Amino acid sequence: xxxxxxxVYERMLADARQTFPDECCGFLFGTETADxxxxxxxxxxxxxxxxxxxxRRFEIAxxxxxxxxxxxxxxxxxxxxxxxxxxxxxxxxxxxxxxAAQPFFSxxxxxxxxxxxxxxxxxxxxxxxxxxxxxxPPVPAKLVWPQ
Amino acid sequence: xxxxxxxxxxRKFTQNASxxxxxxxxxxxxxxxxxxxxxxxxxxLLDEQGQIRSFLNxxxxxxxxxxxxxxxxxxxxxxxxxxxxxxAGGISDWANVTFSKEELARYNRHIIIPEFGIEGQQKLKAxxxxxxxxxxxxxxxxxxxxxxxxxxxGIVDFDRVDASNLQRQVxxxxxxxxxxxxxxxxxxxxxxxxxxxxxxxDALLNxxxxxxxxxxxxxxxxxTDNFPTRYLVNDACVLLGKPNVYASIFQFEGQxxxxxxxHPNGELGPNYRDLYPTPPPPGLVPSCAEGGVLxxxxxxxxxxxxxxxxxxxxxVGEPLSGRLFFFDALSFETRIFRVRRRADNPLxxxxxxxxxLIDYExxxxxxxxxxxxxxxxxxxxxxxxxxxxVFQLVDVREPHEYEAANIGAELxxxxxxxxxxxxxxxxxxxxxxxxxxVRSAKAIRELEERFGFDNLFNLKGGILAYLEEVKPExxx
Numbered sequence: 077x078x079x080x081x082x083x084v085y086e087r088m089l090a091d092a093r094q095t096f097p098d099e100c101c102g103f104l105f106g107t108e109t110a111d112x113x114x115x116x117x118x119x120x121x122x123x124x125x126x127x128x129x130x131x132r133r134f135e136i137a138x139x140x141x142x143x144x145x146x147x148x149x150x151x152x153x154x155x156x157x158x159x160x161x162x163x164x165x166x167x168x169x170x171x172x173x174x175x176a177a178q179p180f181f182s183x184x185x186x187x188x189x190x191x192x193x194x195x196x197x198x199x200x201x202x203x204x205x206x207x208x209x210x211x212x213p214p215v216p217a218k219l220v221w222p223q
Numbered sequence: 224x225x226x227x228x229x230x231x232x233x234r235k236f237t238q239n240a241s242x243x244x245x246x247x248x249x250x251x252x253x254x255x256x257x258x259x260x261x262x263x264x265x266x267x268l269l270d271e272q273g274q275i276r277s278f279l280n281x282x283x284x285x286x287x288x289x290x291x292x293x294x295x296x297x298x299x300x301x302x303x304x305x306x307x308x309x310x311a312g313g314i315s316d317w318a319n320v321t322f323s324k325e326e327l328a329r330y331n332r333h334i335i336i337p338e339f340g341i342e343g344q345q346k347l348k349a350x351x352x353x354x355x356x357x358x359x360x361x362x363x364x365x366x367x368x369x370x371x372x373x374x375x376x377g378i379v380d381f382d383r384v385d386a387s388n389l390q391r392q393v394x395x396x397x398x399x400x401x402x403x404x405x406x407x408x409x410x411x412x413x414x415x416x417x418x419x420x421x422x423x424x425d426a427l428l429n430x431x432x433x434x435x436x437x438x439x440x441x442x443x444x445x446x447t448d449n450f451p452t453r454y455l456v457n458d459a460c461v462l463l464g465k466p467n468v469y470a471s472i473f474q475f476e477g478q479x480x481x482x483x484x485x486h487p488n489g490e491l492g493p494n495y496r497d498l499y500p501t502p503p504p505p506g507l508v509p510s511c512a513e514g515g516v517l518x519x520x521x522x523x524x525x526x527x528x529x530x531x532x533x534x535x536x537x538x539v540g541e542p543l544s545g546r547l548f549f550f551d552a553l554s555f556e557t558r559i560f561r562v563r564r565r566a567d568n569p570l571x572x573x574x575x576x577x578x579x580l581i582d583y584e585x586x587x588x589x590x591x592x593x594x595x596x597x598x599x600x601x602x603x604x605x606x607x608x609x610x611x612x613v614f615q616l617v618d619v620r621e622p623h624e625y626e627a628a629n630i631g632a633e634l635x636x637x638x639x640x641x642x643x644x645x646x647x648x649x650x651x652x653x654x655x656x657x658x659x660x661v662r663s664a665k666a667i668r669e670l671e672e673r674f675g676f677d678n679l680f681n682l683k684g685g686i687l688a689y690l691e692e693v694k695p696e697x698x699x
Binding site for chain 1: 233
């Protein structure tokens, strides 16, 4: 199971919405419990560094990756995964996603249909190099403090 | 000792260590040490050739080793080597593909195969396949790819349809004779499947245009009949990273393989230069035009080639990568040979020397042997006859061809010219002819090289041109 804090979830969806029709991307941080549950408590939005068609591809610059590792280190968090959006397309990993996928990371895909958020699903490589879905329990509504 | 920073996803292979100290002079050495110490880490760092994996970036301090000296980049004792996994992905090109009602009906027998399904059909429709050569192999290949619903099919051929093609090139009918092959092929394929796009190149593929043409395609199917083009297609595919589905035929034998195929696990398969590092000596392996071919053979082999193209596109099954299929129609024996990558492959070996396309005619030695022979046109021959000039006329075709039609020449078949060299005049000019001028040019070269003749003339266009001029009613 991969649990989103409301804040992280909101910021990820906002990025997906704003970047449409291009693909968005970023890093997800948090902690992993002994029985493998992941709790995402922080997020880093990064630029899609893909040269060319950003509507169908994303790429994160190595410098941004190094910065994300440092970010996790400084805050005592674990870099647990990467999110990206699939504009006008289901939240299922493609062959491109699978080829570049790293072990251990959760790959969260946000489907954006005509600018509106569709399904959000998370995938992780198993030992055979195939993606397996990991469940995302309902994210509690974000608390809004009265002004 | 240099410090190596292990990225989070790989820490499970280093007992959760994020930093390791390594005693190594270069980046390459450091990776070898890590691979030796942490065997599970190895496959994430190095590919099966021991090269740095393609989805991996390496930084020494702030600098990408790609901008330095790759694996040979020196690693000072106080240096920090960061392993940075490439983070990338996106939508598949086929994922948004939809079908009309007519298309769904048409492709139903594909879609209902569980392993194939609508996804396989979507991949076919999104795919762009370039077929090089629309002859014997190209005919079944194009017919089946078009029928199967490959969305974009490119065809490269510079030739026109000849009556002698119809015995095996089932793409063409009698009414296509004389037309450019690409035009006749387009008509036939569009009639077969109106839901696909045909792109034609009425040109000879060469080192100047190959990269530009191939660049736009996902898969290349090589159905050509000569070595220079085969090496050209292979090298262009390797340079552009395209899979090359190869087939060839000769008389009663056929071969099929899939070259430069990247397996989903990232492994790159061998290419044509791993199978045949050097071309055969020019003239040793005749083309179909010279050596002949059983008409049904390209039908069998070209259909297998189409099957492999479809497997490569859809990812269904195990493509014939790293294996060469061999079929002998006479004994009906089939064999499969292993093909392995060679360390000395000039494209993909340890020390690549070919980084751009070369002159393939020269590489295959074709240019050297094809030095010109003196020619005489039919008009000139007729004039010689009218003037009553003394000359000898020799026909180097086979006896059964001579029996079917001849122009009163002496018959000395190509295979016997050397042993009959004494029958060629040394003084009077000798006009040598065959069907179209190819074999007679060979005979002349053989006689000139071995016996020093300098009075031989090749009849341009052969007996075909002669009959066209003198007896057009017989020529067809």
